[in-house]
Amino acid sequence: MHRRVFLTSLLGASAAVAGLSGCADGSAAADTRGAATKPLADKVPSGTSLKIASYQGTQQLQFRLAKLPPLPFTVSSWVNIGAGPDVINAFRAKSLDLANNAGIPPIQAHYQGFDAKIVAINITRKPNYLFATKPGSDIRTVADFKGKKLAFSQGQAQGVVLLRALKQAGLKYDEVKLVPLTSNQFLTALQSGQVDIAPLANSQAPAYLKQYEGKGAHTIPTDVVDLLNLLWAPQSVLNDPAKAAAIAAYIPEWAKGQVWQYEHADVWNEEFYVKTQNLTLDQARGISKLANKPLFPPSWDEAIKWEQETADLLAEGGFVKRFDVSSLFDHRFESIAAKAVPAEYRR
DSSP: OOSHHHHHHHHHHHHHHHHHHHHHTTTGGGOOOGGGGSOOOSSOOTTOEEEEEOGGGHHHHHHHHHTOOOOSSEEEEEEOOOSHHHHHHHHHTTSOSBEEEESHHHHHHHHTTOOEEEEEEEEOOSOSEEEEEOTTOOOOSGGGGTTOEEEEOTTSHHHHHHHHHHHHTTOOGGGSEEEEOOGGGHHHHHHHTSOSEEEEETTTHHHHHHHHGGGTOOEEOOOOOOOEEEEEEEHHHHTSHHHHHHHHHHHHHHHHHHHHHHHTHHHHIIIIIITTTOOOHHHHHHHHHTOOOOOBOSSOHHHHHHHHHHHHHHHHTTSSOOOOGGGGBOGGGTTHHHHTSOGGGBO
């Protein structure tokens, strides 16, 4: 389970290539040369633009509903992208400058030899994911996962939630069958019985249960959290002083948008979940009740510790090589989000 040959067979050719690139240039993500050490500019130069990820249009909707002021730069495109592997590919293709993900994609990018840095942190204290069973399943606890087929995405939050849950239950990786998939394949895999279990976002579960609960599908809540909701960007973007200044200007509005959404759940339920996701109002309210209060830490110490634990957990399974995750954080941006929000949203 810990051998590189297993990693190749588990994750397929693309992961094998990623692993080779990681071995060929293992120091790439630790490179902090260039503009990364220079102070951020106080003003965004005229003509600056960024390509920003906005999965399912959430960022534009947040900004519009919260009536936030215009950004001091041009958003040349809001890219409908969310999954970590897709974000990394978009970073490589230079079709994306800034993305919102959980803690695991930056670790995966480092392993692939791609240099990117975390620039903002939102701490999540409550679980954002639960485990869903295939129809007709008798699995009731994580302990029951032994010998079962589990949907596993190495480069996404769902992957680390699964690994942490297995560790908490005392299950070793070779006591289950990890089926390599990306999160957008999880629902189909459950429906078809390709996997017994898949971790779903809280927002995905209602629609799945609505369709399959009558056929014996159910969910297994977990107390495992994925602590980090973050913004990150390629090092090449951060080496551009104008783009780095634009990111620094974007972070406060990103933080304010999340606070607004949390404080105006009723409006968000209607405008996002009902109007764009086709959920019922009751389903939307159920999701909002599980929502995390945004918390933007002035210090990233806890985030770095968590990220290191996550990287070590992946290394234990042979999925990445061990490394010091402090290289993933650009501390020039550390306090920006916290300074933008009221005291109750700082942590």
